[in-house]
Amino acid sequence: MISIRNLHKKFGDLEVLKGIDVDVQKGQAIVVIGPSGSGKTTFLRCLNILEVPTAGSVTIDDQTADFSKPFSKRQITAFRKQSAMVFQHYNLFPHMTALENVMEGPIIVQKKDKAAARKKAEAILTKVGLSDKMDYYPFQLSGGQQQRVGIARALALEPKVMLFDEPTSALDPELVGEVLQVMKDLASEGMTMVVVTHEMRFAKGVADEVLFMDGGKIVERGKPEDIFNNPKEERTQQFLNLIEKTDVI
Amino acid sequence: MYLNNIFSDPVRLERLSDISQSAWLPLLEGLVQYTIPLTLIAFVLGLILAVLTALARISTVKILQWIARVYVSIIRGTPLLVQLFILFYGLPTIGVVIDPFPAAILGFSLNVGAYASEVIRASILSIPKGQWEAADTIGMTYVQSLRRVILPQAARVSIPPLSNTFISLVKDTSLASLILVTEMFRIAQQIAATNYEFLLLYGQAALIYWVVCFLLSIGQGRLEHRFDRYVSR
Ligand SMILES: Nc1ncnc2c1ncn2[C@@H]1O[C@H](COP(=O)(O)OP(=O)(O)O)[C@@H](O)[C@H]1O
Numbered sequence: 001m002i003s004i005r006n007l008h009k010k011f012g013d014l015e016v017l018k019g020i021d022v023d024v025q026k027g028q029a030i031v032v033i034g035p036s037g038s039g040k041t042t043f044l045r046c047l048n049i050l051e052v053p054t055a056g057s058v059t060i061d062d063q064t065a066d067f068s069k070p071f072s073k074r075q076i077t078a079f080r081k082q083s084a085m086v087f088q089h090y091n092l093f094p095h096m097t098a099l100e101n102v103m104e105g106p107i108i109v110q111k112k113d114k115a116a117a118r119k120k121a122e123a124i125l126t127k128v129g130l131s132d133k134m135d136y137y138p139f140q141l142s143g144g145q146q147q148r149v150g151i152a153r154a155l156a157l158e159p160k161v162m163l164f165d166e167p168t169s170a171l172d173p174e175l176v177g178e179v180l181q182v183m184k185d186l187a188s189e190g191m192t193m194v195v196v197t198h199e200m201r202f203a204k205g206v207a208d209e210v211l212f213m214d215g216g217k218i219v220e221r222g223k224p225e226d227i228f229n230n231p232k233e234e235r236t237q238q239f240l241n242l243i244e245k246t247d248v249i
Numbered sequence: 250m251y252l253n254n255i256f257s258d259p260v261r262l263e264r265l266s267d268i269s270q271s272a273w274l275p276l277l278e279g280l281v282q283y284t285i286p287l288t289l290i291a292f293v294l295g296l297i298l299a300v301l302t303a304l305a306r307i308s309t310v311k312i313l314q315w316i317a318r319v320y321v322s323i324i325r326g327t328p329l330l331v332q333l334f335i336l337f338y339g340l341p342t343i344g345v346v347i348d349p350f351p352a353a354i355l356g357f358s359l360n361v362g363a364y365a366s367e368v369i370r371a372s373i374l375s376i377p378k379g380q381w382e383a384a385d386t387i388g389m390t391y392v393q394s395l396r397r398v399i400l401p402q403a404a405r406v407s408i409p410p411l412s413n414t415f416i417s418l419v420k421d422t423s424l425a426s427l428i429l430v431t432e433m434f435r436i437a438q439q440i441a442a443t444n445y446e447f448l449l450l451y452g453q454a455a456l457i458y459w460v461v462c463f464l465l466s467i468g469q470g471r472l473e474h475r476f477d478r479y480v481s482r
Pocket residue numbers: 011014016034035036037038039040041042043
């Protein structure tokens with residue numbers, strides 16, 4: 001479903017991604033872990049082309065974006081349609097209700113029929129457990145509810161791939177579970193997902209593969225039980241010790 | 250002495266009262282025929298110009314940035330009255346003749362465009378980058394992002410400063426009297442020229458300006474309230 005080849009990204013002289021190769025099969029959930037600043041966010045953003053990679057290629061389904069060649073804005077927009085992003089800080093549209101947030105993409109971008117889009121948006125919001133909050137503005141919702149709207153907004157686009165950038169790290173601990181539950185449900189329905197998260201339980205329970213990133217490279221990859229129980233690389237061990245001790249995101 | 254005279258002189262009081270009463274109608278005509286249309290048209294055109302200028306300023310196209318900067322700099326760096334005089338008295342000397350009202354519309358629009366563009370630019374820049382990205386990720390084009398996501402939020406931030414611009418504009422239209430637009434203040438001048446009751450007529454005009462601006466500030470409050478529905482207070 002996704003195949004990433006030799007992905008590079010530089011900000012000026014700073015090389016943030018130093019050649020990433022990843023394959024994700026349809027229906028798989030991949031979890032990416034790694035220390036702060038290792039390039040996880042940049043990696044995800046490159047898949048959605050919110051950042052334009054400096055070299056390499058990304059194939060999603062049958063479309064390939066080859067970043068060694070020039071390409072137009074239109075090509076970016078077309079490629080972007082295949083994936084949808086869930087942000088760490090939700091980035092909901094504050095001037096729209098939950099329902100309007102979810103309907104916005106289908107109606108404005110995909111030009112879907114309003115009534116049908118509304119029905120679908122209502123169904124998605126119900127699915128993420130917000131049937132009673134549809135007409136609330138984001139500021140009236142808790143962090144966990146806002147993030148579920150964020151997920152619903154992404155789902156409404158019917159993407160082939162969902163990208164999650166630390167979706168629970170801005171949440172109070174008691175609200176993390178409700179968001180992870182929604183993500184678990186998605187995974188079990190066969191959604192292809194790339195998730196940056198340090199939620200071990202989620203990784204262990206849901207991930208088909210865990211990637212450990214450090215310094216812009218994938219240092220180690222494997223089944224969650226292998227990575228978490230017997231990491232081979234020293235850097236992975238150090239990192240896992242650190243997050244187990246401090247339980248930080 | 251003078252004050253004493255007025256209040257102890259019933260004939261003069263009566264005369265003032267008559268002049269005042271017969272002046273209200275022409276003054277209000279000037280308000281409705283010219284002051285208000287001039288304000289509204291110039292404000293709308295100015296806002297359109299301001300949005301375009303703000304977008305040019307924040308665009309990545311150097312030439313657009315540059316044009317916008319020069320325009321704003323010229324308008325902000327020269328007196329409004331001088332701009333109006335150049336348009337109305339200056340341009341005819343090179344064969345460009347514009348009637349008073351269109352000249353005033355042009356002058357005030359250019360003025361609002363420059364000042365409001367700075368407000369709108371700042372408001373657009375105050376919208377978090379995450380909003381652009383969220384718009385991007387749901388597949389919006391630049392224009393869709395602006396129209397649906399950025400400008401509606403920027404509008405909320407802009408209302409207080411733009412209301413000030415609007416209220417200033419109402420009062421500034423009095424300068425159009427100097428390029429022969431028969432707006433309210435010019436009518437006051439014309440009436441006063443016949444009877445020399447300057448204080449009375451200018452005072453009446455001032456009162457009308459004040460009432461209009463007072464009503465506008467109430468409108469501003471309501472508008473702010475409406476836009477605040479989606480932010481916690
Ligand atoms: N837009 C940008 N411009 C310059 N440097 C950036 C930009 N975005 C990220 N970086 C840098 O790239 C590195 C990786 O950042 P990021 O991908 O956010 O890491 P992570 O998500 O793993 O914490 C950091 O050093 C960060 O400062």
